[in-house]
């Protein structure tokens with residue numbers, strides 16, 4: 399059978415919408431399936447339901463070329479395809495750290511029950527180790543007699559803001575639990591990136607499931623490591639940013655993910671380390687539980703650190719003080735505010751009685767829906783006008799590239815908390831600001847503690 403495999407993608411969130419568009423871009427006929435008719439209508443019109451650079455263009459050109467379409471009809475999509483990618487969400491369960499697998503299970507059961515011919519089901523969602531084996535049992539039970547359905551795992555490592563590129567040019571491809579036949583089929587699906595040199599790792603099902611969460615746990619650990627060292631820097635009068643540069647020159651360490659500051663947020667890292675913590679506990683792997691608990695705790699402590707700095711900057715209370723907040727997204731180049739440290743801090747300051755005015759270049763809409771009681775501004779200038787304190791919580795270019803002198807004229811108070819260590823402190827100091835960084839002594843008030851007091 400040399401006809402190109404036809405592809406269905408179940409779930410059109412960040413992962414699924416990007417994967418569907420990327421597979422179509424590689425030349426395959428692709429159907430994206432979602433239960434939400436609004437999402438399907440938007441995608442059909444070439445609009446992504448979230449901000450992702452390059453994705454709307456990719457969707458529009460492939461829909462126009464007739465290779466990509468979207469539907470709410472799972473059975474129709476399954477009947478018209480040979481390879482089915484499961485891309486539905488695995489959110490954190492309410493009241494627990496465990497992942498909610500109900501969407502993955504429902505998608506698997508739905509695909510299996512709708513099969514009309516032999517097919518390959520490929521899990522891409524981030525799942526706790528052991529899920530694939532459970533899903534195989536569901537497929538065996540739900541698939542019609544006489545249809546050969548295989549389930550394998552192919553984790554996804556895309557970053558928001560770089561999702562298209564990460565999908566078309568991945569660092570590596572992991573195929574978990576494949577047979578000779580399914581490996582060959584996946585190699586055809588990914589022929590272009592493989593020809594471009596992307597390495598392929600063939601693994602068993604549990605290893606493939608674990609690669610994804612371990613990668614995210616390692617990244618989270620790296621961030622919490624440097625944030626723990628930032629605390630030492632604060633206490634000792636050292637500069638964590640310089641220190642990270644020096645560490646990063648050791649190629650065994652590397653400079654990436656060593657930016658100290660407000661810590662990690664978003665739809666993946668926090669929930670993935672908690673799900674791994676939970677699953678490790680179930681498996682009796684207690685060292686992983688303890689490590690990940692510390693990583694999570696250090697990370698959440700960063701948010702408190704910014705609140706403490708704000709209290710200190712305003713003389714012990716933020717009550718009725720105006721605070722200009724720059725940034726709401728969990729990182730730049732996205733409008734995503736899921737588990738955003740920025741919004742978390744803004745909401746905590748609001749809760750303590752501050753008059754918080756938030757500006758974000760992309761995430762104002764999503765932020766406003768989630769935290770309607772905070773104040774919002776149309777521009778950074780409006781957010782800072784008359785502010786007693788300025789807080790930078792997301793490192794957008796618009797903030798790092800801003801003219802500090804012009805902003806200083808607008809603000810009432812001259813202190814800025816640089817919670818992402820992203821400002822040019824020398825330039826901001828020169829413009830009359832006092833910059834409070836995270837793990838960096840302000841250049842204007844370098845205070846070296848007396849390590850060996852005289853007696």
Ligand code: UDX
Pocket residue numbers: 554555556557558559614617621654655656657658659660661662663664665666667728729
């Ligand atoms: C992450 C992983 O990078 C990706 O491989 C996986 O598939 C999904 O989760 P993403 O959530 O899009 O991707 O964001 P990422 O760029 O990894 O940033 C995560 C968080 O860590 C952000 O809040 C960011 O601000 C923070 N971060 C990152 C730091 O605090 N310091 C750093 O040095 C790097």
